[in-house]
Amino acid sequence: MRVCIVGIDGYLGWSLACYLAERGHSISGIDAFYRRKWVAEVGGMSITPIADMDERWKAHNEKWPDSFEDMLTIDISKDYKALLMFLEIQQPDAIVHLGEQPSAPFSMIDVDHAVLTQHNNVIGTLRLLFAIKDVCPDAHLLKLGTLGEMGTPEIPICEGNFQDGSIIIYPDGKNFRLDGLMFPRNGGSLYHNSKIQDTVNVKKACDWWNLRSTDIMQGVVYGTDIDEFEGDKRLITRFDCCEYFGTVMNRFIAQAIIGRPLTLYGKGHQKRGLIPLRDSMQCMTLLLENAPAPGEYRTVNQLENVYDLTELALKVQQAGESLDLDVTIKNYTDPRVEREDHTYEVIHDTLSDLGYRPTRDMEIEIRSIFETLMPFRDRILAVGSSLHPKTRWSGEHRECEEIRSDQFKV
C-alpha cells in the first residue's frame, strides 16, 4: 500500500513510517517541522535524542530499501498548491493525517496559541480534504482525532454516532430512534475543540464528495519503543515530558526518574483511555488494511483500556521503586477546568472486531519505558522545570500549588 503520512516527523508519525515499512508498505511524508519548534519554545526537548529528517530517512532506507517514496516540507494549512501537486504525483492509497498541534495546554496559553492551534488544525485538515477530493478521491483518509472530543459524560461513549437501535424518550413521552445521529461532543480545551471542528468537516466531506475516512478517537498514547526501532538509534521517535507535550503516563515516568513528585491534578481521579505506542501502531495499521467504503465516514475509539490517573501514578511508583527510585505522588491545584472524579465508560468494539489485541501488560510496558529513559536522566533534568503545570485554563500562568499533600504517601 502507498501511504502518505502528514506529520511524519512527529511522535506517532515517525513511528508509523517505520512500523508500516517493516510490513512492506511504501511511505511518503509531509511535515512542516513545527513540533520541534513548539517544544523548544516552551522550554522542552525530546528526551530521546532524535535524528534530523535526513538522517532518519538514511537509516530508514538502509533498513527498508524499497519503502521510501518522497518527502515534502510544507505547511498544509497554508500551501495548498504544493500539497495538491504532491498528492497528485504520489497517488497514495491512504493518507494518515497526524499533522496537528496536539497539546491541550499549549492551545490555552493565550490568544495567539489558541489561534495557531485552531488555524493549523482546522484549516490544515480542510485544505487536505479539498486536495483529496481534487486529485486522489479514492484515497483513505486516516485522521487522528482524540477521545477527548467526547468529554466525560455520564453515559457510555459511543463510536462517533449513537449506536443503531438506541432510543430517546423526550420529557413529553414521545420517543424516537437515534440512528445516525452524532454522539454529543464536549471538548476539554481549544485543542480538543479543534478536533471536533475537524470531525464535522471530515464527516461532511465523505457525504458530499464520496471520500472515505476513518476518524480515530484515540486515548492517551504512552511509550518510547516499537520493535521496528531496535538496533538503530537514528530511528527512535521523539519523547516529550513537558506540561504541554508530555502525555500523562510519559510525564509521570520522567518525573519518577528525576525524583520529582508525580503531578496529579486536583482530586486525581480523572479517568482516561490509554494505549501504548506499539498498540497505536497496530491499530492504525489494522484500520489502513481494512479501509472503509467510498463515502463512508467511520469513527473508532482507539484505546487499550480505561484507567484512573491515580491508579496510573501508583503503577509508575511501583515500577520506579522496583528500580530503586524514590517515587512520590502529589496532588496539585488542577490547572484545567475538568471533572476530577467521575465515571467513564468507552465502547470500543470496532478495533477488537478488526483483530486488535493488546501487545503487552501495562506493567511490562512501563518497565520498558523506564529502561529506555534511564540513560537520558540528564536530559530530563535539563528540562525539569517544564514538567510542572502552570498554564491554567483561566488564562493565568502560575505554578500549580500542592494540595492535600499527605494523601498519597505510601
Added chain:
Amino acid sequence: MRVCIVGIDGYLGWSLACYLAERGHSISGIDAFYRRKWVAEVGGMSITPIADMDERWKAHNEKWPDSFEDMLTIDISKDYKALLMFLEIQQPDAIVHLGEQPSAPFSMIDVDHAVLTQHNNVIGTLRLLFAIKDVCPDAHLLKLGTLGEMGTPEIPICEGNFQDGSIIIYPDGKNFRLDGLMFPRNGGSLYHNSKIQDTVNVKKACDWWNLRSTDIMQGVVYGTDIDEFEGDKRLITRFDCCEYFGTVMNRFIAQAIIGRPLTLYGKGHQKRGLIPLRDSMQCMTLLLENAPAPGEYRTVNQLENVYDLTELALKVQQAGESLDLDVTIKNYTDPRVEREDHTYEVIHDTLSDLGYRPTRDMEIEIRSIFETLMPFRDRILAVGSSLHPKTRWSGEHRECEEIRSDQFKV
C-alpha cells in the same frame, strides 16, 4: 444599554443599530466591510440602494442624537490589538456578533472560499472570546448561529442541549438521562460547519472564563423593512437576492418581480424555520434585555414558524399575481446535498417565554417586501444572472437544470 455590534454594516447589523437606538440604547460598531466586497465579487449587489457608513451614521445621528458611541473598521479575525482596545474603551454591556460570512454556497465555491469562511468565522469568534475575557468579561455575547447547525434530523430539534429529563435507552437496554448533553449537530455546508465550530468554542469559553453568552440558532430571515427605517432612505438595510447571499424567501420575491421562475431545489419540500427581519430584531432585543447569568451559555431557536419551501413559493406566487405579475415556479437539480422532503420539528420555547410575539402575518410581510422592491426592478434585472443556482456541493460550477417542469403550473 451599551451595545457593540460586530458586523454593523450587514443586513441584520444595520437594522439592529436602528432598532436598538429607537429603544434608547447606545450603539457602537465594528465592521471590516467584507460583505459589500463579497457580494460584488459574485456579481450581486444590494437591491435596496444602501448608503455608505458615513452617510448611515449621519442619518442615525439626526434621528437618534444620543445613540452613537463609536465605530471601528477592523477585521476581528486578524487585528486583535485593535479589537481589544476598542472593547476596553467602550466597555459594552452587550456585544452582538453578526460579523461572519453568512452564505452556505459561498463557502462551497472552492477551497479558497471554504478557508475564507472558516477562518473568518471561527478565528474571528475565537479572538472575540479572548478579548471579552481580557477586557469586558461581564459583557453579554449575543452570537448569531444558525438553525442549520442542527441539520434535518428525524427527532424534534432541541434548544442547544437535549431537554432536561430526556432518557436514552442503549441497545443493550441500559438507560441514562441526557441532561446537559449537546443536541447532535449536522451542518449542511462548510458555512454551517463554521457555526458549529463557533458553538463549541463559545460554550466552553462560558465554562472556563465565566462569560455569558446567548447563541442564536436562527431560521432563514426575510424582509426589507423595519419601522425604524421609515422616512429616511439613508437608513434602509441591504437586500440580497443572488444565489449566494439571497435567502430563500428574498430570492423568490426578487425572481417574481423580474418574471423569472422561482427556483425550488430538487423535490422542493425542504422544511425551514423562517423569521421576518422585524421579528428577528424583536427577538434579539428581548435576548439582550434578558441576559443570561455569568457563566451561562444559553441557546435559543429563533424562528417564527416552520414552512415547506414549496408552500413559500406558492405564497409568493399568490402575492405576485395579486400585483399582476406572472409568477411561475420550477424545480431544478438540487445544487446541495440535502434531504429534499422530510419531517422537521423545532422546539422554540425560550423566546416565546421571554415574550416574543410575531408582528405580522407572513402574507402581509410578503406583500410589503414586494412593495419595497418593485421600484428597484431594474436593479434586480441588472444582477439577474446571479439569482440562478450554479455552485454545486460537488464542487462543480454549472447552471442547475430544470426538472419535472410541469408539476407546479397553476
